[in-house]
Amino acid sequence: MHLSLEDLLAARDGEATTEAAAHADSCPECTAEIARLRAVQRALAALPEQRPPQDLWPALRIALASRRHHRRWVLAGRTAAGLAAAFTLVIGVRGGLEAWHEAKIARQTRELVAASQRLEHQLRTADSGGRVVSGRIAGTIVQLEDRIAAIDAKLSRPRAERYPSQDVVSLWQERVRLLDALVSVQTTRTTYVGL
Amino acid sequence: MTGVDELLLARAKTGNEAALETLFRQFEAPVYTLARRLTRTPHDAEDLLQETFLEVVRSIGGFRGEGSFAGWIRKVTASKALMRLRKHGSRVREEELSEELADAVAAHRGHGVAPIATTPERLDLEAALARLPHTARAVTWLHDVEGYSHDEIAAMVGKTASFSKSQLARAHARLREMLAPASEETCT
Numbered sequence: 001m002h003l004s005l006e007d008l009l010a011a012r013d014g015e016a017t018t019e020a021a022a023h024a025d026s027c028p029e030c031t032a033e034i035a036r037l038r039a040v041q042r043a044l045a046a047l048p049e050q051r052p053p054q055d056l057w058p059a060l061r062i063a064l065a066s067r068r069h070h071r072r073w074v075l076a077g078r079t080a081a082g083l084a085a086a087f088t089l090v091i092g093v094r095g096g097l098e099a100w101h102e103a104k105i106a107r108q109t110r111e112l113v114a115a116s117q118r119l120e121h122q123l124r125t126a127d128s129g130g131r132v133v134s135g136r137i138a139g140t141i142v143q144l145e146d147r148i149a150a151i152d153a154k155l156s157r158p159r160a161e162r163y164p165s166q167d168v169v170s171l172w173q174e175r176v177r178l179l180d181a182l183v184s185v186q187t188t189r190t191t192y193v194g195l
Numbered sequence: 196m197t198g199v200d201e202l203l204l205a206r207a208k209t210g211n212e213a214a215l216e217t218l219f220r221q222f223e224a225p226v227y228t229l230a231r232r233l234t235r236t237p238h239d240a241e242d243l244l245q246e247t248f249l250e251v252v253r254s255i256g257g258f259r260g261e262g263s264f265a266g267w268i269r270k271v272t273a274s275k276a277l278m279r280l281r282k283h284g285s286r287v288r289e290e291e292l293s294e295e296l297a298d299a300v301a302a303h304r305g306h307g308v309a310p311i312a313t314t315p316e317r318l319d320l321e322a323a324l325a326r327l328p329h330t331a332r333a334v335t336w337l338h339d340v341e342g343y344s345h346d347e348i349a350a351m352v353g354k355t356a357s358f359s360k361s362q363l364a365r366a367h368a369r370l371r372e373m374l375a376p377a378s379e380e381t382c383t
Contacts, residue, residue: 005364040370041339043320049228052241057219060245064215064252146249153245 003030012037063153112172119179144182151175199264232336233276235329247272277351323373331366
């Protein structure tokens with residue numbers, strides 16, 4: 001009876017039980033299998049590096065800048081304007097079911113952008129103006145802002161601005177959800193926002 | 196990953212954009228590579244790279260130089276990846292359920308297991324790795340390459356060390372099937 005794979009892996013890692021180690025020492029097949037597992041481990045570590053298919057720095061730079069500039073959500077307005085223009089153009093040159101679907105996505109997006117802008121306005125109104133907040137609340141705010149910045153980075157990618165899609169709608173939905181949570185934190189000063 | 200120049204780090208801590216870009220350029224490939232091993236799709240890996248770097252910029256002031264900067268970034272990446280894994284756990288579970296039974300059988304029977312009949316032709320390691328169920332691949336990479344212990348992985352994914360061990364064994368059982376030459380005889 002040979003060792004199970006879990007026992008062989010434990011033996012490879014020097015963590016085998018006394019019995020398993022004794023079996024491995026006396027069984028050439030298990031010894032060979034442990035050597036093979038070591039070889040796979042070495043081969044995994046030696047796999048070549050990969051590079052992202054597109055340059056992500058421009059989007060990240062925007063996200064970082066947007067965070068630095070007091071989280072003013074300037075990107076949302078620009079992205080919304082770009083999306084609205086792109087959708088209008090696309091709908092203008094296509095017809096039929098495809099255009100209907102795109103019009104639906106454009107309408108959803110416009111509604112979400114409007115909701116997003118309303119929430120941003122609320123945030124500006126409720127801005128703490130430098131008032132001290134607790135560490136936990138500050139942590140929650142930063143977390144939410146990071147996630148919004150990450151979404152803004154995705155929305156600013158060329159394909160998100162150029163092509164209407166369900167993915168873009170989902171991003172705006174998530175953005176609205178996070179902004180709503182941020183408004184809750186700012187206005188009620190609670191760290192629990194159900195995320 | 197390589198070490199980082201102290202001056203570059205100091206500039207990055209002040210929010211200097213050029214320094215941040217240099218850091219990003221230095222780490223984008225290794226972080227993306229790690230992200231590809233720990234996420235389901237290239238798109239997820241891009242998101243993880245962005246999230247990781249946003250976190251790095253936010254927390255860089257707290258990096259005190261205990262351990263390497265490269266190691267710290269890898270930890271941030273792994274931690275964010277596993278957070279995603281926890282978040283999407285149920286969806287992943289559903290998708291992997293069909294593969295689980297075959298894997299479990301293979302893992303428990305040890306290296307004497309016969310290849311499953313549907314095994315495709317021999318694959319290279321990169322392709323075989325990509326075909327592993329998501330959780331098993333992430334656990335394997337973290338344990339076998341990044342050097343995390345089963346206890347550490349268990350704590351990060353909110354499971355037990357036994358779960359981590361069984362995922363590793365399943366992954367190796369599948370890798371063995373996929374990498375074994377078609378003519379290979381199984382020992383008995």
